[in-house]
Amino acid sequence: xxxxxxxxxxxxxxxxxxxxxxxxxxxxxxxxxxxxxxxxxxxxxxxxxxxxxxxxxxxxxxxxxxxxxxxxxxxxxxxxxxxxxxxxxxxxxxxxxxxxxxxxxxxxxxxxxxxxxxxxxxxxxxxxxxxxxxxxxxxxxx
Numbered sequence: 151x152x153x154x155x156x157x158x159x160x161x162x163x164x165x166x167x168x169x170x171x172x173x174x175x176x177x178x179x180x181x182x183x184x185x186x187x188x189x190x191x192x193x194x195x196x197x198x199x200x201x202x203x204x205x206x207x208x209x210x211x212x213x214x215x216x217x218x219x220x221x222x223x224x225x226x227x228x229x230x231x232x233x234x235x236x237x238x239x240x241x242x243x244x245x246x247x248x249x250x251x252x253x254x255x256x257x258x259x260x261x262x263x264x265x266x267x268x269x270x271x272x273x274x275x276x277x278x279x280x281x282x283x284x285x286x287x288x289x290x291x292x
């Protein structure tokens with residue numbers, strides 16, 4: 151399974167959207183959604199959460215994101231945050247900890263490999279995920 155996911159915000163904070171493309175042997179599925187008042191980082195996290203939760207069975211998943219925040223959080227910071235009671239190395243509360251907990255739970259059900267892709271650099275699937283995130287904003291009717 152391969153996932154490309156992205157989040158977007160019109161203003162930060164402001165109306166936001168998330169989108170994801172799930173690619174598997176039998177085809178592709180696109181999902182998206184939006185929130186009236188949110189941040190870009192929250193939408194990046196939500197895109198990954200929703201995509202991983204849309205997979206019905208445990209499997210190996212390659213997740214592609216253009217968010218260093220999501221990549222670094224999952225690959226570098228998460229274990230320390232959990233060990234420190236959801237506190238940063240500076241002993242401050244982790245921002246968006248509600249979503250980090252959900253992403254950790256969603257990822258735990260699968261064998262996830264995280265990949266970073268440069269945003270807005272012409273990668274067709276990243277561009278489609280971005281368009282889906284913007285569609286999520288548009289779905290709010292603003």
